[in-house]
Amino acid sequence: MADHILVERRGTVQIVRMNRVGKKNALTRAMYARMAEAIREGDADPAIRCHVIFGVPGAFSAGNDIADFLAYGTDGERGTESVDFLIALARSEKPLLSGVDGIAVGIGTTINLHCDLTFATPRTVFRAPFLDLGLVPEAGSTLTAPRIMGYQRAFGLFVLGDGFSAEEAKASGLVYAIVGEDELEERTLSAANALAAKPPEALRIARALMRPDCEELVKRIRVESDHIGERLHSAEARAAFSAFLGRKRD
Numbered sequence: 001m002a003d004h005i006l007v008e009r010r011g012t013v014q015i016v017r018m019n020r021v022g023k024k025n026a027l028t029r030a031m032y033a034r035m036a037e038a039i040r041e042g043d044a045d046p047a048i049r050c051h052v053i054f055g056v057p058g059a060f061s062a063g064n065d066i067a068d069f070l071a072y073g074t075d076g077e078r079g080t081e082s083v084d085f086l087i088a089l090a091r092s093e094k095p096l097l098s099g100v101d102g103i104a105v106g107i108g109t110t111i112n113l114h115c116d117l118t119f120a121t122p123r124t125v126f127r128a129p130f131l132d133l134g135l136v137p138e139a140g141s142t143l144t145a146p147r148i149m150g151y152q153r154a155f156g157l158f159v160l161g162d163g164f165s166a167e168e169a170k171a172s173g174l175v176y177a178i179v180g181e182d183e184l185e186e187r188t189l190s191a192a193n194a195l196a197a198k199p200p201e202a203l204r205i206a207r208a209l210m211r212p213d214c215e216e217l218v219k220r221i222r223v224e225s226d227h228i229g230e231r232l233h234s235a236e237a238r239a240a241f242s243a244f245l246g247r248k249r250d
């Protein structure tokens with residue numbers, strides 16, 4: 001699993017790259033645990049000034065691993081890794097940037113609500129099919145999404161389950177800039193380096209003033225997670241997971 005998350009430091013910028021290519025970056029418990037650890041370590045290290053999250057070409061993330069979801073519902077042992085990761089994002093005191101290309105489903109969409117700047121490519125589609133899976137929105141998105149994009153757009157994306165193109169996501173405030181696939185990493189890292197060069201204390205204060213109250217966000221992440229923990233056992237969720245895992249393809 002070690003290779004499913006790559007952590008790299010480039011100067012004062014820490015890059016966390018989701019790298020489970022064959023599964024379109026569906027996120028497992030071990031992947032969440034490694035990402036949480038990296039964010040916390042980078043936050044505690046004065047040599048790191050900024051975090052950047054990337055996926056692989058064509059797949060930022062296909063969301064939580066659905067086989068893991070089904071297993072939680074069966075053995076009752078959900079694990080705390082995904083919540084730990086989300087809390088690490090919520091509590092990060094350093095800028096979080098993302099570069100998104102292609103598939104961005106579920107948590108592949110909601111990670112970006114924690115980011116200060118998200119760059120996306122024209123072929124990116126954001127999708128959050130929580131309701132169709134019998135679940136509820138996560139990652140604090142019930143708090144942050146209406147604030148960032150307005151209630152109706154948040155409801156369309158996270159409850160109705162409409163996919164948003166990169167253009168729609170930019171119009172909604174979920175994306176800062178749309179850039180070509182070949183310049184995604186360069187443009188994201190260039191913004192990260194510019195932020196890393198700002199006076200760190202002023203940056204920390206400005207960020208904290210502009211973002212939702214951190215502990216309120218953590219509380220909401222936990223409340224949503226409790227609901228999801230219950231929903232995972234529901235017949236409607238288990239039927240949706242089994243349908244995905246048992247689907248027939250040509």
Ligand code: COA
Nearest residue numbers: 022023024026062063064065066067103105106107129130
């Ligand atoms: N959990 C587990 N496995 C997943 C996955 C997920 N969330 N998303 C994709 N995969 C797996 C597929 O089962 C497939 O595995 P296989 O090659 O061993 O059969 C592999 O990743 C590639 O996916 P595939 O569906 O063939 O790619 P695609 O480009 O046709 O479609 C998606 C990509 C993301 C649209 C589609 O895989 C999908 O809808 N995934 C589920 C997304 C989801 O509901 N996530 C949870 C949100 S809360």
